[in-house]
Every structure is written in C-alpha cells, then in structure tokens.
Amino acid sequence: MRVRAGRRFLACLGVGAAWMAATPALADDVATLVTTVCNACHMSDGNSVVPMFPKLAGQQAEYLEKQLADYITGKRPNDVMAPVIAQIKPGDIKGLAAFYAGQKPAPGTVNDAALAEAGRKLYEDGNEESGVPACVGCHQPAGEGNPRYPRLAGQHQAYTSLEMQDFKTGVRANDKGKVMRAVADRMTEAEIYAVAEYLAGL
Ligand code: HEC
Numbered sequence: 001m002r003v004r005a006g007r008r009f010l011a012c013l014g015v016g017a018a019w020m021a022a023t024p025a026l027a028d029d030v031a032t033l034v035t036t037v038c039n040a041c042h043m044s045d046g047n048s049v050v051p052m053f054p055k056l057a058g059q060q061a062e063y064l065e066k067q068l069a070d071y072i073t074g075k076r077p078n079d080v081m082a083p084v085i086a087q088i089k090p091g092d093i094k095g096l097a098a099f100y101a102g103q104k105p106a107p108g109t110v111n112d113a114a115l116a117e118a119g120r121k122l123y124e125d126g127n128e129e130s131g132v133p134a135c136v137g138c139h140q141p142a143g144e145g146n147p148r149y150p151r152l153a154g155q156h157q158a159y160t161s162l163e164m165q166d167f168k169t170g171v172r173a174n175d176k177g178k179v180m181r182a183v184a185d186r187m188t189e190a191e192i193y194a195v196a197e198y199l200a201g202l
C-alpha cells in the first residue's frame with residue numbers, strides 16, 4: 001500500500017510539472033481532477049491507450065464542454081462516467097475542456113489497410129444508395145472537426161464503433177437535431193467498422 005501510494009504521489013508530481021509549464025493558468029481543482037481522477041482512464045495528456053476509453057487530446061473545446069455538461073445532466077447516460085462526473089463542479093467544465101483541447105493528439109493505428117480504404121470512401125463520399133451522408137462536410141477533411149463538430153481523427157476504432165452503434169440504437173441521443181442518429185441509422189455494421197478503421201489512421 002505504502003509503495004503504491006508513493007508511486008502515485010511521484011507520478012502526480014511529474015505530471016504536474018509537465019502541465020504547469022504548458023498551462024500556467026490551470027485552476028487547482030481542475031489540476032487535481034486531471035492528475036488524480038481523469039488520468040486513470042484518459043491518461044495525463046488525454047491520449048488514452050485503452051480502446052474503450054476515448055482520446056480527449058486535441059478534441060474541440062466546445063465539444064468537450066457540451067459532453068461534460070450532457071453527462072452531468074444525464075442527457076448522455078454512461079455508467080463509467082457517471083461516478084466520475086459526480087466529482088466535477090459545473091465551474092470546472094471550461095478548464096477541463098481547455099486543458100484536453102490544448103494537448104497534442106497522438107496518432108492512432110490502422111490494422112487493416114483495405115478496410116480503411118473502404119472507410120475513406122464512405123467518409124468522403126457517403127453512400128448514395130442508402131443515403132448515408134459524407135462525414136467530411138461536418139467533421140472536416142482531416143477529421144479535425146471545428147467548433148461545431150467534434151474531432152474524430154486518431155480515435156480508437158473500438159470507441160468510434162461503439163458510439164456509432166449507440167447512436168444507431170438510440171442509447172446515445174444527445175446529438176442536436178438527431179444529426180448523428182440519422183447518419184448511423186442508415187449505416188451497416190460493416191460500414192461502421194470501415195469508417196472507424198479509417199478514422200484511426202487520420
Ligand atoms: C474509469 C474510467 C474513466 C475515468 C476515470 C474518466 N473517464 Fe471520461 N470516459 C470514460 C469512458 C468509458 C467514456 C466513454 C463513455 C460513453 O460512451 O459515453 C468517457 C468519455 C469521456 C468524454 C466524452 C468524450 C467524447 O469523445 O465524446 C469526456 C469529455 C470525458 N470522458 C472526460 C473525462 C474527465 C474530464 C474525467 C475526469 C474528471 C474523466 N473523463 C474520467 C472513462 C473514464
């Protein structure tokens with residue numbers, strides 16, 4: 001126990017030094033959340049290494065703020081994030097979003113080049129027959145997003161696929177105007193996996 005606690009303390013110090021240099025204005029409670037709560041799953045720089053935990057580094061600040069607010073109000077229900085969110089004060093949202101938006105996103109890994117190529121076509125052209133719109137118009141050519149649409153580039157395949165399935169089934173229903181539910185509803189499972197594979201490599 002003592003060794004574990006000591007290690008964690010040292011890890012906090014190391015992490016603290018790194019972000020204090022990068023973002024001097026980080027409020028105390030935001031810094032504590034980042035280094036003692038969020039880092040367990042999203043890593044200290046927001047580049048999660050577990051496929052089911054989304055990468056937050058480089059994500060659009062506006063999108064991060066909206067998601068945190070949606071978790072707090074229960075508009076985006078999730079069993080893993082719920083107990084975490086209970087520890088966040090509404091006043092921390094802006095600081096948390098700015099911190100992760102300012103981190104450098106690490107690239108993802110493509111495991112299947114042919115699948116990624118099929119995903120690229122869908123991302124850029126959509127599927128005229130089934131009415132899937134091109135993703136590129138909203139999420140931008142390099143998947144970088146903008147203040148209105150989230151970044152998707154470099155995200156873990158497993159997370160992207162899960163979110164698409166959740167939009168499809170309506171488990172996730174916090175998209176304004178049902179934009180993403182309408183997109184996902186028209187997609188096949190194969191198309192979801194293909195586009196997720198492509199996005200990991202962007
Ligand atoms: C126990 C693991 C865990 C911890 C700790 C955790 N998260 Fe998460 N986080 C997740 C998972 C899993 C998801 C995806 C949930 C879903 O599908 O809605 C997620 C999703 C998110 C999202 C939405 C990302 C997106 O692309 O839509 C944000 C923002 C976020 N977390 C921020 C935080 C912050 C800030 C903290 C610390 C205060 C934190 N998380 C702590 C596991 C965790």
Ligand code: HEC
Pocket residue numbers: 054066122123132133134135136137138139148149150151152160163164174175176179180183195
């Ligand atoms: C008309 C604009 C629009 C189009 C077209 C569109 N999206 Fe989206 N997408 C959005 C918006 C807006 C959100 C954020 C929803 C929210 O607030 O939770 C989003 C969210 C997402 C998310 C969740 C990101 C995360 O971090 O959780 C994924 C994944 C996604 N889109 C994939 C796609 C794919 C793949 C396509 C093409 C097949 C596509 N989108 C087409 C507007 C669009």
